[in-house]
Amino acid sequence: MRSESALDEPGLTGRGKVQDRVLSKLQYGLMSGIFVPGQVFSLRKLAATLGTSPMPVRESLSRLVASNALEELPNRSVRVPRLDATSLAELFEVRLHIEGMAARIASANVTDPWIDDLAAINERGRTAHETGNMAEVLRANQEFHFAIYRLTRSKILLPIIEGLWLRCGPTMYFSLGSPGLWDTSFHIEIMKAFRQADPQAAEAAMRRDIAKTGDFLVAQARSAATSGPLADLLSVQSEPWTE
Known part of the structure; x- marks a missing residue:
């Protein structure tokens, strides 16, 4: 930041x-x-x-x-709390339901210009990943998802999703090194469902996008403490925010 x-x-x-x-x-x-x-x-x-x-x-x-x-x-x-495998699994399971529902609701409010803007955000994230700008990958991913969630116009869903991301967001850093995990393929599926005005397809694509990351992070959390990107959580420090 x-x-x-x-x-x-x-x-x-x-x-x-x-x-x-x-x-x-x-x-x-x-x-x-x-x-x-x-x-x-x-x-x-x-x-x-x-x-x-x-x-x-x-x-x-x-x-x-x-x-x-x-x-x-x-x-x-x-x-920032450290989440074990059980907590991560529960968190991503809740995200599947809540954010999938949000994508379905948002599909009723999309417009073509809005989808074009969403595509531009996604392209920015894809380009950042190709150039190794991982901070921008994370920013673009968060912006992509919340552009969708805000379109629900729900005073109930958005605060819930924000709370989930406050707990889940910090773990996302450790998924950046996984081959193929950040290829934005499910983001493209989500946008395709929006263009086709297919709320069920939008929900399914959102769930697959979240599950892909969640499955990887939960598996890493369950691996031996001496291996994997979650093995040394204190090895990454981001001045000037830390001691």
Whole structure:
């Protein structure tokens, strides 16, 4: 995630709005996979990077701890939770149902220009993968999915999905090295279903897209602790967000 300048730009003055901006950036980092399991946050570095005082950062971290998106350690530091295989399997199973349903509902609201925009996002992710820009792959993937979920226009589904991605997003980093996992083939299937106005096909393609990643990550979590991309969760650190 790129560093941000001061948050007190026009239209964002006031403690409440700065608080919302800080929380939004932290949520985005979690949902897009910029933050990874086991990553410990430094209050001082977060505040300096976001150009704000420690107070809104502390309040945002506390809110994320309360929602189980982050966890507080005995020494009062805060980190991204590590999910075991059982938790990951449960999380992806819930995602299959909820996000598949969202794709089905969204299909009633799509337009051709909107699908063209979705295709552009997907192409950006595919190009980023070819050039090895994995941070952009994660960003494009998150943007692709949430463009669909917002189209449900549901005040019920979207907060649920956001909560799921806050828990699941950090694990996505560890799927980037899997051959064929990020070929965007299921994204193309989803868009095809939208163009054909086929809600059932859209739901099925979304479920396959989520299952493909979930199956890989759960299998890795069940593998020996000395092998696989989940073996050393603390090996990847992303300054200036960590100690």
